[in-house]
Amino acid sequence: MSTxxxxxxxxxxxxxxxxxxxxxxxxxxAQARGYATKLGLQEDKLEESRKTLxxxxxxxxxxxxxxxxxxxxxxxxRRMKDGKKPxxxxxxxxxxxxxxxxxxxxxTDETISVLxxxxxxxxxxxxxxxRRLYYR
Amino acid sequence: MLExxxxxxxxxxxxxxxxxxxxxxxxxxxxxxxxxIVRLQSELAExxxxxxxxxxxxxxDDGSVLSLIPVFESFIVLATSYYLPALQKxxxADRxxxxxxxxxxxxxxxxxxxxxxxxxxxxHATFSRLSAETPLILAPPQHAVSFLDMPGxxxxxxxxxxxxxxxxxxxxxxxxxxxxxxxxxxxxxxxxKIRDERNLAINNALEYWNIERQNELFCDIFATFVCGPxxxxxxIDMALRxxxxxxxxxxxxxxxxxxxxxxxxxxxxxxxxSHEPIVVMAQNAWKGYEDMQRRNGEFDLICSExxxxxxxxxxxxxxxxxxxxxxxxxxxxxxxxxxxHIPEEMSLADILNRGAKILFTYPERYAxxxxxxxxxxxxxYRLDLNI
Numbered sequence: 001m002s003t004x005x006x007x008x009x010x011x012x013x014x015x016x017x018x019x020x021x022x023x024x025x026x027x028x029x030a031q032a033r034g035y036a037t038k039l040g041l042q043e044d045k046l047e048e049s050r051k052t053l054x055x056x057x058x059x060x061x062x063x064x065x066x067x068x069x070x071x072x073x074x075x076x077x078r079r080m081k082d083g084k085k086p087x088x089x090x091x092x093x094x095x096x097x098x099x100x101x102x103x104x105x106x107x108t109d110e111t112i113s114v115l116x117x118x119x120x121x122x123x124x125x126x127x128x129x130x131r132r133l134y135y136r
Numbered sequence: 137m138l139e140x141x142x143x144x145x146x147x148x149x150x151x152x153x154x155x156x157x158x159x160x161x162x163x164x165x166x167x168x169x170x171x172x173i174v175r176l177q178s179e180l181a182e183x184x185x186x187x188x189x190x191x192x193x194x195x196x197d198d199g200s201v202l203s204l205i206p207v208f209e210s211f212i213v214l215a216t217s218y219y220l221p222a223l224q225k226x227x228x229a230d231r232x233x234x235x236x237x238x239x240x241x242x243x244x245x246x247x248x249x250x251x252x253x254x255x256x257x258x259x260h261a262t263f264s265r266l267s268a269e270t271p272l273i274l275a276p277p278q279h280a281v282s283f284l285d286m287p288g289x290x291x292x293x294x295x296x297x298x299x300x301x302x303x304x305x306x307x308x309x310x311x312x313x314x315x316x317x318x319x320x321x322x323x324x325x326x327x328x329k330i331r332d333e334r335n336l337a338i339n340n341a342l343e344y345w346n347i348e349r350q351n352e353l354f355c356d357i358f359a360t361f362v363c364g365p366x367x368x369x370x371x372i373d374m375a376l377r378x379x380x381x382x383x384x385x386x387x388x389x390x391x392x393x394x395x396x397x398x399x400x401x402x403x404x405x406x407x408x409x410s411h412e413p414i415v416v417m418a419q420n421a422w423k424g425y426e427d428m429q430r431r432n433g434e435f436d437l438i439c440s441e442x443x444x445x446x447x448x449x450x451x452x453x454x455x456x457x458x459x460x461x462x463x464x465x466x467x468x469x470x471x472x473x474x475x476x477h478i479p480e481e482m483s484l485a486d487i488l489n490r491g492a493k494i495l496f497t498y499p500e501r502y503a504x505x506x507x508x509x510x511x512x513x514x515x516x517y518r519l520d521l522n523i
Contacts (some may be wrong), residue, residue, distance in 0.1 A: 004261035004274070005295040005355075006348045006390045012265035012299060013347070015210055022203050026193065035196040039189070068317060071309045071347055078343075119203060127206050134213040 007132050013072065018126040021056055024049035025115050032107050053115060054101040060118065061094040079121050093117075137202060141194055148187050148208055155180055155215050162223045169223060171250035172270040176219060179266060183211045218263055222255035222272055229280035230254045235517045237273060237289065240484040244293055244362045245461025248300055256280055262292040268300035283491045283506060287370035290363040290485075294355030297459060304454045308350045311450045315443050316342040341438045348390045350447075356397050357451040360404035364465030366488035368401045369418045369496070375425075382426055383435040395429075396439035398422055403448040406466045414469070414496050469493050476501065478509050480516060487513070 027049035030036040036046060060076065063069040064087065069077055080090055093114045100111045107115075159180070163173045186207065193201045222230075234254045241249045250269040256277040263272040279286060298304050316338050323334040359367040375382060375394035382394040391397065402419065409415045455462050467486055469475070475490055475497075487509060495502045 002259040002261040002274075003390050004259070004263070005292060006352060008261075008263045008265045009295055009299055009351060010348055011210065013302075015207075015265070019207050022207065026198070026201060026204070029200065030196070030198065033198075035198070038196050039192050067320075068313045068342065071305075071313075074343065074346060116200075123203060123206060126210075130206060130210060130213065134209075134217050 007129050011129050014126045018122050020052055024052040025119050028107050029112050057097050075125050076121050175267045175270050222253045230256055243483050245459045260288045260292055262295045264296045264299035271296050287363050287367040287488050290359035291355045294358035298351050301458050305347055307454055311446050312345045344438050349392055352391045354451050356401050357404045360401045362462055363485045365409050365415050366492045369492050371401045372418050372422045381429050383429050383431050385434050385438050400444050400448050414493050476505050
């Protein structure tokens with residue numbers, strides 16, 4: 001009974017989300033720190049990145065209060081519940097994040113920091129599965 | 137951290153360039169893999185764009201781009217640990233099985249398949265992440281000369297189906313969620329303390345049925361749907377070989393317990409096989425084994441017959457609606473002399489079913505029959521493999 005097919009399928013579902021979120025976060029961070037132009041990131045690309053992050057964070061926030069959360073978010077929720085940060089703090093931070101991402105203004109360092117926490121959760125799940133395919 | 141990223145920029149430039157060269161060389165040697173090579177080249181091109189972006193990020197002194205490294209690793213691992221070794225080392229036996237499986241996949245309605253690469257290296261697995269159209273299939277080396285355990289490959293086809301048709305996962309997820317939501321509603325009438333415990337158990341059961349476990353069960357159902365009794369018997373054989381508690385719910389195992397898998401396979405069989413002697417014999421052997429185990433409350437909640445029946449019914453409806461080319465295996469298994477006869481137009485599923493019947497009814501005849509049949513299908517594919 002091999003688990004390889006299953007891991008490959010899971011990575012196939014996680015990879016696009018992980019890649020999209022990571023690149024969008026890099027773009028918004030570059031904007032916040034003033035080097036977006038150096039990277040060739042135009043306004044439309046930055047807007048698209050903001051929308052990517054907003055859509056994902058909204059889905060995640062909704063899942064926190066659902067009796068039966070969306071199945072693709074369950075591994076992430078499990079990591080949140082197992083983590084050190086209390087769930088109530090997550091709710092508060094994600095609410096603030098959603099409000100900030102809705103504004104036209106440049107995101108703050110605080111916003112970036114919460115987005116980085118979410119990215120770490122996504123990366124933890126993704127790299128955990130990747131390690132099962134390779135690594136000494 | 138920037139120093140590390142600068143080093144990785146150079147590291148990735150070398151590895152990506154090597155992959156590019158290897159793909160060009162392989163395409164020259166194996167033009168039949170053109171579609172697969174094109175898919176790998178397209179993924180490589182995207183990774184190279186990302187590499188250029190990484191260079192710009194390093195120039196901007198952004199040391200926090202470590203988060204991009206797993207994105208590179210994902211492609212590099214897939215290419216260098218899986219696809220490239222399979223393509224580089226593809227031998228005659230791999231090519232023979234490739235042809236056999238390409239035909240079998242078409243017969244199962246997987247019309248999207250453009251190319252596959254097979255590597256006979258020890259375990260059944262499918263990689264469809266690059267694209268469902270060009271999967272890599274791993275299989276045990278004895279498949280070069282033997283049909284034994286080959287029905288397991290139909291389970292692997294199931295993984296490819298669920299990659300191509302993610303809607304199946306969505307539909308199964310709804311079925312699982314509704315089942316446990318019903319149980320939660322029913323628990324409402326219990327007194328507070330018992331209700332809380334019951335709700336916790338139900339929520340754990342719901343969490344148990346993640347996408348991966350639903351997929352594994354779907355693959356069993358799909359494999360039995362298209363390959364019939366041979367797959368059912370093969371599943372029992374796998375369970376008996378593993379000799380583990382078939383009711384044990386293992387949170388670490390991506391596969392559901394064997395009692396659930398075997399039950400789902402049986403329920404997926406076409407009804408015409410209810411009285412087929414080898415099915416009855418396998419079922420009796422399985423019942424005897426199960427009788428030696430102890431059912432437990434956790435299994436009864438997580439893998440109840442109500443849930444499994446619902447999943448089998450839902451999965452079969454999905455196969456019929458979303459995969460109309462997949463035929464419900466319903467070829468009657470002949471007896472005696474006719475059983476050993478292999479007409480040229482026979483499918484791999486037919487061969488495996490006849491093989492299973494010969495092995496369990498006339499075991500002394502199986503080895504000769506298998507040898508003759510292999511010779512025949514190899515000549516059909518015009519391959520002189522000397523194996």
